[in-house]
Amino acid sequence: MASSERLFRLLDMPQDLTDAPEAVDLPPIAGRVIFDDVSFAYKDDEPVLSHISLRAEPGQRIALVGETGAGKSTIIRLIARFFDINEGALTIDGYDVRQVTQASLRSQLGIVLQDPFLFAGTIADNIRYGKLEATQAEIVVAAKAVGAHDFISKLPDGYQTDVGENGVNLSVGQRQIISFARALLADPRILILDEATSSVDTTTEKIIQQALDTLMEGRTSFVIAHRLSTIVNADMIAVLANGRIIERGTHEELLAKRGRYFNLYTMQWAQAN
Amino acid sequence: MIERRSIYRRLLGYLKPYWRQVLLAYVGVLFAAVLNLLVPQIIKDAIDNGLAAGQASALFWAGGVILGIALFRGLAAFSQRYFGEWLTHRVAYDLRNHFYNSVQNLPFAFHDRSHTGDLMSRATSDISETERFVGIGLMDLTATILLMVGVIIAMLLESARLSLLALAPFAVLTITAVRFGGTVRPMFKAIQEQIGVLSELMQESLTGIRVVKAFAREPHELAKFDDANDEWFERRYTVIKTWAKNWPFFTFLVTSSIFLLLWFGGPLALSGEITVGSLFALLSYVLLLNGPVQRLGFLVNLAATAGASASRIFEIIDTPNKVADRPAAIALEKAQGEVIFEHVGFAYRAGLPILEDVDFYARPGQRVALIGPTGSGKSTVTNLIPRFYEATEGRVLVDGHDVRDLQMSSLRRHIGIVLQDPFLFSQTIAENIAYGRSDATMGEIIAAAKAARAHEFTMSFPDGYDTRVGERGVTLSGGQKQRIAIARALLADPRILILDDSTSSVDTETEHLIQEALDILMEGRTTFIIAQRLITLKSADYILVLDKGRIAQRGAHDSLLVQGGLYRQIYDLQLRDQEEFVELMIRD
Structure with missing residues (x-):
């Protein structure tokens, strides 16, 4: 009795986001993302984002910077519709994200998270997760494009190397690169990236930077940016504070402003010396 | 076969400490069996002396005795159930503890290979399959066998000729039941393994849900x-199919026994060679056998499942722990923090060296930075110091002792590790900080938190130090978790530190705080840092540049830059950016 109660309570939990009854499949998109006066709160009266307006043209690279809790992660979560906005409108190629099926939306989004999670299985299986019907050749092409091929072929079992639970046999950097290959294979129009600077050695870092460039090439990208190179090369940098965009522009424009962005980066990089 | 027998013998070993309870339970079993055997004799008596002789008093007397037997049987059944259940759960308790201890003590290498989901299913599902057999199941099996043997003896005494006839089907039955057990045992193991696969799958997709x-x-x-x-x-x-195929056959055998008794015994009773009561008693005995035989199949199943599950539990318990204390291991009471690698080599698998000929000397208090490409062996070097793995060649010395000659707990007490993704337990912040030193006072905890720059944000929570952090500490940011981990290391006050200087995606202010906290932590301790940042490399006493498991270069930042080689490459590729940006900012 007690056990079945526990089970049923779990089964009866409301599924938080479901497709709208009249939801349509999102047709192949170009990748135009528009935030029109969007506000969002996880809990009532604790606004996380207020009046965000942001426009990304197909292929543009948007860097989101700001302190922890400024709302960067929330913005990217809204694009993937992990949560629904409370106010305003969020459209992709003119479609309101709430009016399209989740499967069709996410299949055109590539999401690369900070902590690259690999499933138990081979490296090839993990890359294939991005496109289940991919051939071995496609997998190798994707791995080569992100610079993963070299270290994979050096492993005794190559692409058939088993990555243990949580991919313990690989370094964090290698796992990250594999997760890039996975995203590249999925070939999404919109790329969402939570950039991590975690424990990656400098050589791997260089590979990662090149891989990121390959990955973002020709895709609309939203990046929670930590790398200088990512930020400098962005078409637009949005500086967030307390759920609002307080500055926006290119690297040069923002430096010239001598505002929050200037402060953030003088602090971060001056410390290096 | 031998392996199987030894598994059951080992399981019985878990009952040994509780021989008193075992005795009480089994006395109950014996008592109940004997009382059961008396019933047909009383019926026989009632028929022959009561019904046939027309003496009502004999019937009353028989009824009274049967009632009395029922009373005593109740008592016996109580002791059987009570102690049986007690034993079941007690053994489960011990088995679980034993299993958990083993898993805790297994080396890193084991945890690299094993799957949490599978371990969880062994710890839960397999243990509950095993416990049911060792307690109640084994007792029922004993009761069943006792009753069967008793019935056979009683029948033979009643009429040897008829009994041999009636028991012939039971001989076939016993053989089939035992063989059946042999067939289903591997099937049960396969089922349990699949349960393990299921838990693994579920665990994986839940961990990777994002x-x-x-x-x-x-x-x-x-x-x-x-x-x-x-x-x-x-x-x-x-x-189930195997079971279903055998089951009707079992029942058929029992029925055929009754048929044989009536077919051959009926005429004998009619002719007066045996009494009617005697025939009735024989029939009662056969019917008495019916229950136990039905249970026998079930119990053989249970024993088979338990055997399969127990072997999965023992597999883990028996995994050799290569990194165990040596018999003559000494305790390292006080440490200075000197670390020496003498031509150290390491390989997970023979022929695939991860480290080769790593040789260096770190004086107490020195700061050693490790740098090199992914897979060059930096983490392996740091993993060998606390003996998470053992060097396969050469020696690792701490304060002049080979780490393999030291008691592991005493060695690790002197080593603090702060990695960039620290794990926090689902406990309060104070408990997490005190994890390395459970005897710490609140004052010490707060002092450590202050030094680690963790005090301020902790106090900003309504519950302060009593704030619980969720599973994996999800309510805290990466930077906050890191500072709690630093406070934890400070409180433990180790002589040797292993660090990772990368800060995972924290804002600049937090990064500054973490840097301050780390500086305080490193003060006066021998420190090994897996370095990503120029500032760390510059402040190190010396840098080890690793490449493909070997030390390619060593020295201070400035001299390495002049030397060229891998260090210069890494610098040009990555580190230089950090300086250039500063220049850019100054020019701007």
């Missing part, structure tokens, strides 16, 4: 799970 959702792969995960669940059902179904 990736699953990001790629909209829920249907794929569902299909994978469904396949595995189907496989589980198939395996279960195979057992």
Whole structure:
């Protein structure tokens, strides 16, 4: 009795986001993302984002910077519709994200998270997760494009190397690169990236930077940016504070402003010396 | 066969400490069996002396005795159930503790290979399958066998000729039942293994749920799970099929025994060679056998499952722990923090060296930075110091002692580790900080938190130090978790530190705080830092540049830059940016 109660309570939990009854499949998109006066709160009266307006043209690279809790992660979560906005409108190629099926939306989004999670299985299986019907050749092409091929072929079992639970046999950097290959294979129009600077050695870092460039090439990208190179090369940098965009522009424009962005980066990089 | 017998013998070993309870339970079993055997004799008496002789008093007397027997049987059954259940759960308790201890003590290498889901299913499902047999199941099996033997003896005494006839089907039955057990045992092991696969799958897709959702792969995960669940059902179904095929045959055998008794015994009773009561008693005995024989099949099943499950539990318990204390291991009471690597080599598998000929000397208090490409062996070097793994060649010395000659707990007490993704337990912040030193006072905890720059944000929570951090500490940011980990290390006050200087995606202010905290932590301790940052490399006493498991270069930052080589390459590729940006900012 007690056990079945526990089970049923779990089964009866409301599924938080479901497709709208009249939801349509999102047709192949170009990748135009528009935030029109969007506000969002996880809990009532604790606004996380207020009046965000942001426009990304197909292929543009948007860097989101700001302190922890400024709302960067929330913005990217809204694009993937992990949560629904409370106010305003969020459209992709003119479609309101709430009016399209989740499967069709996410299949055109590539999401690369900070902590690259690999499933138990081979490296090839993990890359294939991005496109289940991919051939071995496609997998190798994707791995080569992100610079993963070299270290994979050096492993005794190559692409058939088993990555243990949580991919313990690989370094964090290698796992990250594999997760890039996975995203590249999925070939999404919109790329969402939570950039991590975690424990990656400098050589791997260089590979990662090149891989990121390959990955973002020709895709609309939203990046929670930590790398200088990512930020400098962005078409637009949005500086967030307390759920609002307080500055926006290119690297040069923002430096010239001598505002929050200037402060953030003088602090971060001056410390290096 | 021998392996199987030894598994059951080991299981019985778990009952040994509780021989008193075992004795009480089994006295109950014996008592109940004997009382059961008396009933047909009393019926016989009632028929021959009561009904046949027309003496009502004999019937009353028989009824009274049967009532009395029922009373005593109740007592026996109570002691049987009570102590049986007690033993069941007590053994489960011990088995679980034993299992958990083993898992805790197994080396890193084991945890690299094993799957949490599978371990969890062994710890839960397999243990509950085993416990049912060792307690109640074994007792029922004993009761069943006792009763069967008793019935056979009583029948033979009643009429040897008729009994041999009636028992012939039971001989066949026993053989089939035992063989049946042998057939289903591997099937049960296969079922339990599949349960392990299911838990593994579930655990994996739950841990990776963000990736699953990001790629909209829920249907794929569902299909994978469904396949595995189907496989589980198939395996279960195979057992059920085998069972169903055998079951009617079992019942048929019992019925045929009754048939034989009536066919051959009836005429004997009619002719007066045996009494009617005697024939009735024989029939009662056969019917008495029916229950136990039915149970026998079930119990053989239970024993088979338990054997399979127990072997999965013992597999883990018996995994050799290569990194165990040596018999003459000494305790390192006080440490200075000197670390020497003498031509150290390491390989997980023979022929695939991870480290080769790593040789260096760190004086107490020195700061050693490790740098090199991914897979060059930096983490392996740091893993050898606390003896998470053992060097396969050469020696690692701490304060002049080979780490293999030291008691592991005493060695690790002097080593603090702060990695960039620290794990916090689902406990309060204070408990997490005091994890390395459970005897710490609140004052010490706060002092450590202050030094680690963790005090301020802790106090900003309504519950302060009593704030609980969720599973994996999800309510805290990466930077906050890191500072709690630093406070934890400060409180433990180790002589040797292993650090990772990368800060995972924290804002600049937090990064500054973490840097301050780390500086305080490193003060006066021998420190090994897996370095990503120029500032760390510059402040190190010396840098080890690793490449493909060997030390390619060593020295201070400035001299390494002049030397050229791998260090210069790394510098040009990555580190230089950090300086250039500063220049850019100054020019601007």
